[in-house]
Amino acid sequence: MSLLTRLYLLVAFAAAPAFGLVLYNDWQLRQAAEARIEADALRYARLVSSELDRIFSGVRSTLGAAAKAPVLQELREAECARYLSALANDHPYLSRLGVIRADGQGACGLQVRVDPATSPSLRAALGTSNSYLGEYTVGRGSAAPILPFAERIEDAGGRPVGVIASGLRLDWLGDYFAEKAKEFPPATSLTIVDRNGTILVRLPNRDRVGTSLTHYPQLRAQSGGTLKSEAANTADSVARILGFTAINEVPEGVGVAVGLSQEVVLAPIREATRRNLLLMAVTAALAMGAAWLGGRAFLQRPISALMSVAERLQAGDFSARTSVAGAGSELARLGSTFNTMASELASREQEREDAAKALRESEERLLIAQSAARIGVWDWDFASDRITWSRQMYELFGLDAGKDAADPYGAWLRILHPEDREGADHTTRGWKDQPGPFADEFRIIQPDDRVRWILVRGQTMPDEAGIPRRMVGANLDITEIKDQELREIFLLTLVDRIRDIGKPGELLQTVAELLGAQLKGSCVGYSEINEGEAWATVLAAWRRDGLQGDRQRYPTSSFGNAFAELKAGRTFVVDDARADERVACARAAYEAVVAIASITVPLVRDGRFRGFLFVHQDMPRRWTASERELCEEVAERTWGALERVRGDARRRLLINELNHRVKNTLATVQSIAAQAFRSSGRQEDARETFEARLFALSKTHDVLTRENWDGGDLQEIVTEAVAPFGSWDRTRFMVQGPPVRLTPSVALSLAMTLHELSTNAVKYGALSALDGKVTIIWGVGEDPEGSRLRLTWHESGGPTVSTPLRKGFGSRLIERSLTREHGGEVQVSYPASGLVCEIAITLPKEVAAPGVTEAPVPEDVHLITG
Missing domain, CATH: 3.30.565.10 (Histidine kinase-like ATPase, C-terminal domain)
Incomplete structure (x- = not known):
């Protein structure tokens, strides 16, 4: 930490209490403002509830007066219909006025039929002497949302004869409170719900009318109060404090909630806090500036000069010297010491460079030899259980030195061939207990899925007590040598197996089976092209699943671009038919024979495409050059043996045919003679x-x-x-x-x-x-x-x-x-x-x-x- 940084920290510590005081004052003001918002929201909610009670009282009074009119008590059809029409014209905020008899039959021009047994609202209106207040509904005639009201009609003897029903239009009620809401603070929300939680009035977002509450079920509670709404739960993304009344408060059956925006109320407090913080920041900046000017003149410049010299020395520039020297201040004496130390380091560094140069030249010669021979060197220290690989080891195995250096042994186990993994691991760990030289061979699978053969040679070295303490070894890529060795063994086995076979089908089937086992393919076989080059007939095929596929015919037109390559005598290799654009037009043919990867070797004789050897794999596979060369050599050898076997079979057939023809010819001559001498x-x-x-x-x-x-x-x-x-x-x-x-x-x-x-x-x-x-x-x-x-x-x-x-x-x-x-x-x-x-x-x-x-x-x- 620099001196100037320390000065800045001191200034910051001095200003910290003032910043804390400003933030604490802001917190107190917020608490007081939120309490005031809750009180105002509850007060607004009760004002709206009172206004609703006034409106509902007016509706009840209108319906109550109408229910006592003689024309309605006596249910005189023509007169009461005119009466209701005039009453509707005088009260536009009411929906259609209608009368329903006690038996559910409409009256006074209302053509409806209501079953009292299935209409709770009708039973409720007939069974009470008070006005009936319903829930949100849509009017039958107007198709508009209303809040239903009903008043019981009694005859002169006080017996109920029916009800007069209407509804408060919710669009009118929304317009009414939208006008009233202009007197509320900005961003205020108003929600009125019925006893079922259905929204009757919603400001803003009036399109929510008729929907149910999705948040805050407290608005349907039996007692009023306040709560906070989150911005994510509001349609306009404004957080508010809601004041709400209970459903059982006047007017009973509805609930009112008024929400005041926290942002609007708290905006003055935030503004004041920002001003105070800005003032404090300007003061702190001035203090920082004063600390910077003083520290730069008396501390930073001389110390920076010393640091520059130290960095140059650290970078290897031993000619660096500082001008801050002499017998004055402590910094000057420190500068003189730096200059003396630099002179001594320069002398020692020259000696070290001479020794390092000789070592580098020796290592370079060794690295060149290792890279040319593809040899990787490794060292295993048993005491620390640390394994060190040379750069050539990572290149040999196709691994990343940055990722795999932490656990090279585990990385080596992961790339070992599954068939060699357990044995190689057991053998390698066994060398730790046996001092002396060792050697082994194993296979690895590189990231590109190629299989490589590796020869390892090394020695386990003991300490003074004869206890093994470390292993040093070298790995050599012997894939080409191993492939050649295995190929020669396979070809010798192949020649030995087919030497005495005299039937063409048996010969081809034997070769296909041996080659399939050698390459671990899914299907291997031979096909013959007819003289017109229109058809390919499978002469013999070996399949890993045991099914036979010989004598099948395929049109050569389905081969796509491969046919031209094969006809030209070139081997056609496909690693993944699903991604190889060369076989895009023939992809269906490859899928039909389950040949995701394949090697096809053509057999061209006397300028004619005679047939081909095919090796199929039912999954993507990266074929090696050695595998392709093996298929080509097997195809050539097998076709030569096939020509020999076919020649022998053809000679035997010709002999049999000659015997047959001679017999037929003699029979024909006998018939000709009999006809000629009998008829003339x-x-x-x-x-x-x-x-x-x-x-x-x-x-x-x-x-x-x-x-x-x-x-x-x-x-x-x-x-x-x-x-x-x-x-x-x-x-x-x-x-x-x-x-x-x-x-x-x-x-x-x-x-x-x-x-x-x-x-x-x-x-x-x-x-x-x-x-x-x-x-x-x-x-x-x-x-x-x-x-x-x-x-x-x-x-x-x-x-x-x-x-x-x-x-x-x-x-x-x-x-x-x-x-x-x-x-x-x-x-x-x-x-x-x-x-x-x-x-x-x-x-x-x-x-x-x-x-x-x-x-x-x-x-x-x-x-x-x-």
Whole structure:
């Protein structure tokens, strides 16, 4: 605390009693003013109550005089109606005047009916000789709020014959007291309520008329008094002191409350207090000014000079000297001492700087080496239980030195991988009791959710008695080394597992299961893209929940921007599909397969997008570069193994198919020979027919074996496939359909299918009989999946057909070539009249425009036009 501050405090202590006296006087004046306000508010309330009593007395007198009029006592309808009308004109503050008989029937022109049993007010008015005062209500005729009054009408014998009723208009009463309230102090409030607490008059805020009291239930009490209202409970936000009368005071049945604003009454007192405080503040300011001038000249300047020198010395400027020196005052002698001390400090500081420079150079070399090698150093002092980390430790773990320095061990435990936390904690604490070197490995999860492998090496050092006193260790990031090690182990395991697998589906399922367990994904699998790149078919899939999802098909159009990336041969990685704008248009597809995060590795061969490996995660996940590289390597290795397995399977299939084709060909040649030599009379004609059929059969085999075919017309495929099986009368086959251009693979599969159906027809079906016929009809339509070719093979005129007990190789061949390879549908039925085969294939490309085909038609194939 400076000297000037002390002088200021002395002045303040001297002025404090005067300020206290002013504040105490203000408190006393407020107390007296509040007592006066309470008395005035109660007095105003009783004045308003008296005025109300006068108004109510006038209403009672008017109704009482009318009740004694003979025209009302005798209830002469026409005369009493005119009487009431004139009376209403003379008293505009009253609502409609009316008469109700003792039985509840209206009289004197009043067309109402009141049941005395259900009308307490009517019973009360008939049962008393005094005027009846009701509660707040809304008049039936005027629809205006009123305060009801009623007077009993008696006949000449003193028996009640009815009541005369009216109501005091509350709008008139409000206007009346609004005028009166101008004589009250500013901001005065007036509230009049009935015995139920309903507001009859409210100034200000007249819109509250007809509502119930929400605050201060004391206004309905049986005795008057005062209370304070808070600003928050008033509509105009003005705090007041209320004086109120009781409900049972005159006039009975209503309560009156008048509120006087505390702010208005206390304003003069506050003004006087402000003036006194301002005067005291000016006096204190003058005293402060005098203290400042004296203290600055004799104390502050020399002391500030000394302080400036001290601060420069503290900041390391040992050349600082003070001019306040000599043998004069105490401050001058203090200045000489400061100069001597500065000279000694300058000498010592130079020695310290030389030593510190050498130490800094050594530490800098160590820090550079630690940062380059990602090594963090730590020290645990057992006596103080204090752990100190180097800056590289915080960077290595991704922690904040400012927040986590208070408890570095707890921060380390929090970022440990859950599977390593308990073991690492137990091992580390065990080192405290075993002097000597130690080493361990553990995983951490950084704030960005990346998992890192850490190698720790160090030593526990004992004191002179051999008791461990501290641990010093170094942490090294070995994630890349560990990932490479784990990846190599996984790949070796993968190769070992799939080496002897001979089935493609089993191979892919095994890889998906192993990769899913390695990456802890929710779904892993392989999909194949069809030749037209319109569909992706899941060949095999492993799911964490155990469900299988193979053979499902998805349109490639649902992949969004990912399809172009995959087709270009680039791996597509998504950390969070809900926030990744690249997949915004395909977000529904990702949600459908529960793929919040995913890695998709494309498989492009010979410039064609063949398929892809996918890894799905059902929650956001930040994939590492190592995980992506592992997926790419697994995809490449697996696809190579798959090609090998498929090649082996294809070779086995071709051998089986060759055997099947040879048998079918021999059966076909036998049928051709039988028909040729049975139907011709001349040997030369039979030989020519037989050779022509064999030539047609060879053309069909050309269709089946053209590997480099660029596609073909469907009608050409049909005519060439069925040409060897025609009859002499050229009516064996009926063919109808528009021109359709087929891709090579679809054309080959369909030709094989037609050849298989024709061979079966020759051996067992319609073509085995002389009168047998086959009708082939096709068409192209549109469905949600694209262009759809539908072809029907219908046999008739042959032997009776029945459903076979088992499928032969030919049936399985048709199913494999059309259903599995092209996503088609084949339905074979066996009605007694002849076999029917219905084929549906989704075309990968647009069909050719309808037109006239130019393909040659064999003589014995009848082409249906139209």
